Amino acid sequence: MRRSTARAIRNSRCRWAEVGVYDINRILMPESPPEYQDDTADGHYVPAPCQVACPVGTDAPSYLAYIWEGKYEEAFEAITATNPFSSICGRVCDAPCEPACRREAADGAVQIRNLKRFVMDRVGNQYDPPAIAANKAQSVGIVGAGPAGLVAAHDLCMAGYHVDVYEMTGRSGGMMVWGIPAFRLPPGIIEEDIQRLEQRCPDLTMHFNTALGRDVSLDDLKKRHDAVLLTIGAWWGKNMRIPGEEHDQVVDGVGFLRRVNAGARPELPETVIVIGGGDVAMDACRVAKRLPGCKHVKVVYRRGPEDIPARRIELEGAIKEGIEFIYNTQQVSVDAGGNQLKLRFVRTESGEPDEDGRRRPKVVPGSEHDIDCGMVIAAVGQQTECDELDARGMMASDRVRASFDSMRTLDEKVFAAGDGAFGGSTIVMAMSHGQRAAYYVKAFLEGRRDPMPYRTPFRTRRVPVAQDLSWETLPEQEAEFFGLGEKPIEFPEIESTYDEQTARKEAARCYRCDAETGSADYSVHHREDLFSMARTNIVDQAKHKAMLNRRLRLRENPFPEGRAPSLDDLVFLPANLSRLVIDPYREACKISTDLAGKLPLELPYLATGFDEAPEEIRQAVAKGLSALGCSYVGRRPVGDSVPWLQLVVAGGPEPSADAAALVHVQKTKFQPPPDKRLHAAQLLGIAVSSTALLEQCIVHGLEHGFDIILLDATNGIEGNWPELGEAPSPRILRDAITILRSLNREEEIDLLY
Incomplete structure (x- = not known):
């Protein structure tokens, strides 16, 4: 039971880390428990791969966007909303978000962890969190003050419960304090996070130097509290199980x-x-x-370099510090000779895959060899030990016997989480265990015997996309690596924190996958087709035909009652019928267009509403439109260098030969506009805001050779600042398409919205 559970957790981590660009598993997520704020029910929001890969669901795209905008307090909120140990994670998180980043396969993943560190170093120590007092009579006892236990304590305190944490050492933090060296995680950073947590949870009581089975029994805890959570960690290193390892100079890595x-x-x-x-x-x-x-220092690993589980940045750091790595080598025995140890090894090669999917090492016959050293540090795994739980039958070999589906132990009042229950893992994974356990403990205390399965909630702040114009070409910004430093024994930090300029450059590299557009139908049902089309050989006509037929299949009614107006059918679906570039997130797409085949626009964007603006504003608008290759719609031109679509209104200026287009405005009653052009290159158009006049305008335009129908959703485009009058409605756009489709003449006239 224990092994299968642990394997499921590891496989879950791998699955999220390998989420593809358009992986359907990322989009079709189980429902989140109703008491959690979650945005995945919104059909226009699909969590970015980096957010899904994060075990605690951190809204990374939003905080990266805030960093680029210089809104560091907002970034701090997005970071800490799901992570009480954000300062710690800014330095030592294994960052599963980064291999999931879409930019990883291009020029390197966005350095999400380093950006978190930047925000926490800049804002974290200034934050004064509000205290949330308990409002329930029930209490929970938690054994162990590591990341799983403290995060569970935090969530339960936020839910209104009294929480007591029993810690066998004299400090909070668990392996964050006792297992991670100070050159990676300075003690002050740990204290910063813990102080924030304790300040926010005034009804959290810590009991230090209190060990389960020595200073307090499980029965004592069950009498004191309404529920008990065991987060006792995996504090002891496993044996190598080879002859001679009992020598004094052979030590376990965890204890060391x-x-x-x-x-x-x-x-x-x-x-x-x-x-x-x-x-x-x-x-x-x-x-x-x-x-x-x-x-x-030599590190000996029994598999090859492609299978080593160490995080890439830690592995590279060790190599830079002069540590030698010996792969495909397995220990056999330790032999003592004077002050030296002689380790016997054998060579290995890859065999059949094991339960984790990695190839099992296979011994190469006749490859025995020795390596001399003065000390051996065995880091071959961690285990849990607790005599009290073992005597109660609550241990399964070297872990607490618990079900990951409910976090329950054999005792219905006792739950378990973290490394002590599900095997040695990472800080952020232990934190997710704490959140999960808090959910099931809360359900138990509320009397819910069969709660909805827990899923990490995903939220978005919907930060508008605004990036550095050179975001595509910005290289990965690396933090400065210090290595051993001038005085290695003092354990100085090994790398720097970004400065503000570097942080903004790195944040600008984000693809903003959270801001993908399209309805739920588009996102879910067609995304895999798009991905396949982009990567299908262009000569594979059969596959392209099959995908095209599926995309062109008509619906009985594309606009049923109750369907909200959407731009999907107009903008996205036609574009999907042609072969895509290999990856729209990394390769340039052509967005220039020719209006009615005559007026070229570098960007399909038109500005309006500046007819009566101050001259300096009009000049600034003209400069911007000219630089971007856009045009202006109005009763008078905004500048000589900007193509002008003249709005011709009754009682207004006469049609001008300087205008690139004459657009006749229709108001409450249809007045057939003249089809006279002042020169051959001039376009003709009709502007309409009333759906009652829409069909007349479209039919007249088609029958008299007009080039443009301008759909005015503001009901006053010829005025000043028309968009401020009321919220524009895309309904007129939907109705125009319906009319053109019914006439089967969609390709004969251009629509401007």
Whole structure:
């Protein structure tokens, strides 16, 4: 049971990390519990891959957008809304959001973690969170003050419960305090997050130096509290299970890091070998390199470099610091000889895939060899130990026996979460366990025996897209790497925080996948077709024909009652019928157009409403429109360099030969406009705002060779600032398309909206 549960969690992490550009799993998500604020029910919102990959659902696109705009307090809110340990995660999160970033395959993922660090360093220590007092009589006892336990405590306090946390050491933070070296996570950063949490949760009580089974029993906790949550962590390293590992100079990586983080700076032998390839191995090898006496550190891993689980940035950092990596090598025994240890190894090669999907290492016959060293640090896994739980039958081998589906143990009043229940993982994954456990504990306290399955809620701040114009070409902004520093034994930080200019450049690289447009129908049902079309060989006519037929299939009624007006049918679907560029997020798309085949526009955008504006404003508008290759619609021109579509109104200026188009405005009663052009290149158009006149205008335009129908959704385009009068309605656009479709003459006249 334990193994299958842990495997499901790991596979879940991998699945989100591998979410594709248009992966249907990202779009068709299960419903979120109703008590959580979630925006996925909005058909026009699809969470970005980076947000889905985050175990706590951080709204990364929004905070990146706020950073670019210089709105750091808003960015802080978006970061901390789902993450009480944002300062910590800004430095040591394994950042599953980054491999999920769409830009990863182009010129490198957006450095989301570094940008979080920038915001938290800039704003975090200035924030004074409001205290949320308990408003319920029930209380919860939590064993363990690591990331899972503290996040669960935070969420339960926010829900109004009294919470007591029992911690066996003298500090809050768990492995964040005792397992991560200070050169990656300075103690002050940890304290900053914990102080914010404690200030926000005044009814959270901490009990330090209180161990389960030694200072307090499970029965005691069940009597004191209405529910108990076990987040006891995986504090002990696993054995290598080879002869000779009981030698004094063979230590486990977790214990080694714990002693160093407690302040010890032992003298090490000249050569140290670290066995393993995960997070503990990376921290242990880099710590050893900084301690006195140690000159050479070698990391030995039984699989190849493509399978090592260490995060890329940590692996590269270790290599830069002079640590040697030996791959496809597996330990066999340890032999002591004087002050030296002799490790016997064998070579390995890739075998059949194991339960995690990685290829199992297979021993190469006759490949035995020895490596000499003075110390061995074994970082081959972590385990949980608790005699009290073991005596109650609540342990499954080296973990608490619990179901991930409900976070329950064998005792209905006792829940479990974090590394102690589901295996060694990352900080952010442990935090997500805490959120999940808090949800099920709350449901239990409310008497809900079969609550809706938990899903991480996803929210968007709907930040408008506004980026640096050179966002496509901005290179990845790397933080400065300091490495060992001048005094390695003092554990100085290994990298810098972005300055403001660098942070804004990096934030501008975001593709803003959260701002994708289109209705739910477009997003869900057609996105995979688009992706397939973009990557299908152009000569594969059969596949293209099948996709095209599916896209062209007529609906009985494209505008049923109750369907909100949408631009999808007008803008997106016709574009989808042609082969796409290989990736619309990375390759330039042509957006220039020719109005009625005669008036070229670099951008399909027209401005209006500045006829009576001050001259300096008109000049500024003209300069902008000219630079962008746009045009102006009005009763008089805005500038000589801007194509002018003249609005011809009764009692207004006479039609001008300088106008690129004459657009005759129709108001409450249809007055057939003249079809006279003042020169051959001049366009003719009709402007209409009333749906009652729409069909007459369209038919007249078609029958008399007009080029344009201007659909005025403001009911006053010929005036000043017409969009301020009332909210424009796209209904007239929908009705115009309906009329043209009924006449089967959609291609014969251009529509301007």
